[in-house]
Amino acid sequence: MQHKISRRALVKSGLIAGALVPAIGLIGNNASAALPPLDPNDPTAKGLAFVTDATKVNASANPTYKPSQKCSNCAQYQGKPTDPVAGCNLFPGHSVPAAGWCKAWAQKPGA
Ligand code: SF4
Numbered sequence: 001m002q003h004k005i006s007r008r009a010l011v012k013s014g015l016i017a018g019a020l021v022p023a024i025g026l027i028g029n030n031a032s033a034a035l036p037p038l039d040p041n042d043p044t045a046k047g048l049a050f051v052t053d054a055t056k057v058n059a060s061a062n063p064t065y066k067p068s069q070k071c072s073n074c075a076q077y078q079g080k081p082t083d084p085v086a087g088c089n090l091f092p093g094h095s096v097p098a099a100g101w102c103k104a105w106a107q108k109p110g111a
Helices: 007-029 043-047
Strands: 085-087 095-097
Touching: none
Parallel strands: none
Antiparallel strands: 085 095
16 A cells, blocks of 8 residues: 655644754753762762762761862763752763762862
8 A cells, every 4th residue: 555645744744843853952951860860889989979968978088078069069060050960071871969979079160
């Protein structure tokens, strides 16, 4: 059986495709939120003393830690400071919470 594609169907599919392109762009902009959260028990995360809540940092074991330090103001944080989660340059393929911290924390310029 042969199907004819009507001009109406082509126009309709073109409109759908046109509507999906910006939607895909929006998904791309928020890709970090879709990343799986970094597991604090991940060997690399553990090695860097990663915690999901910076207020829980063991300060005696991490003397460089200061209470103002958290992922959201770290140079490695890939999101905006207001994003609740974002990717981290040190942990590709995972997201970290804005309130997290690890030993690799470095001041984000201008934050
Ligand atoms: S490098 Fe920075 S953003 Fe990444 S987990 Fe450590 S403190 Fe958070």
